[in-house]
Amino acid sequence: MVSSDIATRELENPIDVAEYLFRRLHEVGVRSVHGVPGDYNLAALDYVPKCGLNWVGNCNELNAGYAADGYARVKGISALVTTFGVGELSALNAIAGAYSEFVPIVHIVGQPNTKSQRDGMLLHHTLGNGDFNVFTRMSEDISCYVARLNDPLDAATLIDSAIRQCWIRSRPVYVALPTDIVNAKVNGDRLKKPIDLSLPENNPEKEDYVVEVVLKYLRAAKNPVILVDACAIRHRTLEEVHDLVEASGLPTFVTPMGKGAVDETHKNFGGVYAGNGSNPGVGEVVESSDLVLSIGAIKSDFNTSGFTYRIGQLNTIDFHSTYVRVRYSEYPDTNMKGVLRKIIQRMGTLSPASVPQVNNRLPDSELKSSDQTITHAWLWPTVGQWLKPHDIVLTETGTANFGIWDTRFPAQVTAISQVLWGSIGYSLGSCQGAAMAAKEQGNRRTILFIGDGSTQLTVQELSTMLSNKLNPIIFVICNEGYTIERYIHGWDASYNDIQPWDYFNIPKVFGAKEGYKGYRIKTRDELTKLFADQAFCHHDSLQLVELYMPREDAPAALKLTAEAAATLNK
Structure with missing residues (x-):
């Protein structure tokens, strides 16, 4: 302790480690920090507002990880705070998805103090075996850099390195922050020099x-x-x-x-x-x-x-x-x-070939049809006609992920999906993070298409959207369960069924006030009328639409891919 005090006195401009960390995050563009409070990160969270950042309290760590992913895809980088063991493990699925899909998240984990760790104390949130590194090891293979802030002497260097690696490699990093290091001192003058985020130069x-x-x-x-x-x-x-x-x-x-x-x-x-x-x-x-x-x-x-x-x-x-x-x-x-x-x-002048014409024209079969059923062949070109420049469009694993292929976007649209990792429920949490980023960028429209089954995994984040006064437009595709799974295996199996919910009333359960309005759309005319409603298109609070589609209908690309997946599984 004496040596630490001496080191602190030698610093010209001492600053707490947690403040240094959050100020560095602010420097690289983070304005909102996602996560869930826990006793090992509480002291660190006190520094969030002090550093000009907004705390987004999510409903659970998995959702917080999804939200940090969505936020990073819009803003370029994000921050997630969880607590030791129980909190960080709940977020690992989201972090693995971010690693898989090259999404930069700074995952900050509040840990027990360094003395307790050295002594192997029998603390809560541990495995009871004195191993305080086991959870960090679990994160190592899904992080491109691990910073253990166990000593204030190298804490600032490790923080800078973690943020740099997160940015240039576009993958999650893990930052372990013990409780007794939170207010340990580092050299605040380092903040005068921005972190070098430039790529290593090619030879x-x-x-x-x-x-x-x-x-x-x-x-x-x-x-x-x-x-x-x-x-x-x-x-x-x-x-x-x-x-x-x-x-x-x-x-x-x-x-x-x-x-x-x-x-x-x-x-x-x-x-x-x-x-x-x-x-x-x-x-x-x-x-x-x-x-x-x-x-x-x-x-x-x-x-x-x-x-x-x-x-x-x-x-x-x-x-x-x-x-x-x-x-x-x-x-x-x-x-x-x-x-x-x-x-x-x-390269000089090239002689390019002709380009296929892409538009949002409905297929002839849909143009000539008098059927009011909302099909995928009709929906996705129609969505393309409704979208506006600068929209953020999220699609969930399943019919929406494949259907959006048939939508031609206006200019400057950001598309968010999780095609590789494909964690069901990802997009609702991600929508919260994306909507928060959109709010910071001047309230770009954030639009989500998600299946009824996927919604049931992460529906709590509607509450986080409401508490943060976010205004996404959410379309819940109601088609009686897990359609993509049905096409892969078990068409009539009970495990692909779900309990029907009263989706558009759920925000009221989470505290939505008079400004909220839900919709139940079952026909093409109803959806066309809704898309033409300017109050709906530019609302200042969350809106949720139940969009009813046939159980057996799916985009052609999904059917092809599901068939290939089924064959590969055999």
Whole structure:
């Protein structure tokens, strides 16, 4: 203790560790902190408002993790606070999803004081075996960096490193904050110098060589195309993508996970490529191309309609955050951002092929139909006609995730889904975080499409939305249970059924006041009228719509993917 006091006296501008941590988070753009209070993090939470941050008290840690994920996808980074053991373990599913899908979350865990840990005391929230590192070890494989703030002498350095790694690698980091370190002192003068968030520079000679190799194949190609996927978004290369699309004039497509990465009103945009589940005409163009510039690809089963890509590696150049692969030659430690920028500057004039026309026109079968049933074939183009620029659109694992492929977005739309990790219920928690971020950005519209079964897993976050005065528009697709599971296995099995709820009245149970209004929509005319209602479209409080659809109806892409999943499971 004496040495610690001496060290504190030697600091020119001492500041508490917790204050340093939260001020650094504020510096990188975090304005709201998600989480659940617990006795090992309470003292740290006192610093949240002191540092200009808003505390979002979630209903449980899993939901808080989902919310932090949604917030980070809009703002660029987020913070989550849980307590030791019981709290952090409840959040692990959400953190694993963020790791899987490259979402940057700073996960701060309040821990027992360092002396109790050294002495192996029999404390609550432990396994009773004196091992205080067991939960940290559980998080190590789903975190790109672990900072154990057990000593104030290196706490500030570890905090800066954790936030930097979280940002540049776009994955969760774990910060362990013992109770006796919360108000220990660090050098506050470090805050005068911002954290370096710049990417490590590519080796210039190597980068130039890779650029020339890419340009050789690009200039020789007769019908090249661009295919943009999720990691282009996560690793912050959208400016380069936009400039490449604009400068090259090449037909440009996105994957399901890449929705929102490209301005879908741009003349070069050709739609969604997902193998057999592609938009009409897209598969033919992409698969007949002699060169695919693939940016940030994640070739998972649901992102490729059950691994139905037909693009040969011999005709592909892959751009990633840590390497570039040209056909079968890989160039490690080469970030795509610098490579893409030089390609744009040096490629010259290309002769692009024609681009498939993408619009929100209803299929002829739906245009001619007098049936009032709300089908997926009718819904998703209609949603596209209703959406506005700058909207945030969330879709849940299931029918909504696949249906949104058939929606052409206006400009500047942010799309949020969890196609790879696919945790049911994710999108409702994520919607809370996204709506909080939208509020901070000037109240962009936040719109969620979620199934009735998924809603039942995380419905408590409606309460958090209400308490924080958020105003998302939530469509609960009522189709009698787990439709995607039915298509994979057990069509009439009871485990795919759910208990029907009175969804649009649930916000009232959570304390919604006079401003709240729920809707029950069962026909096309009712939904068309609702979409035309300006009071509904621009409301200042949460709105929830029960949207009734047939139990057996699903987007074509879901049916294809589910069939492939069922076959693979066997």
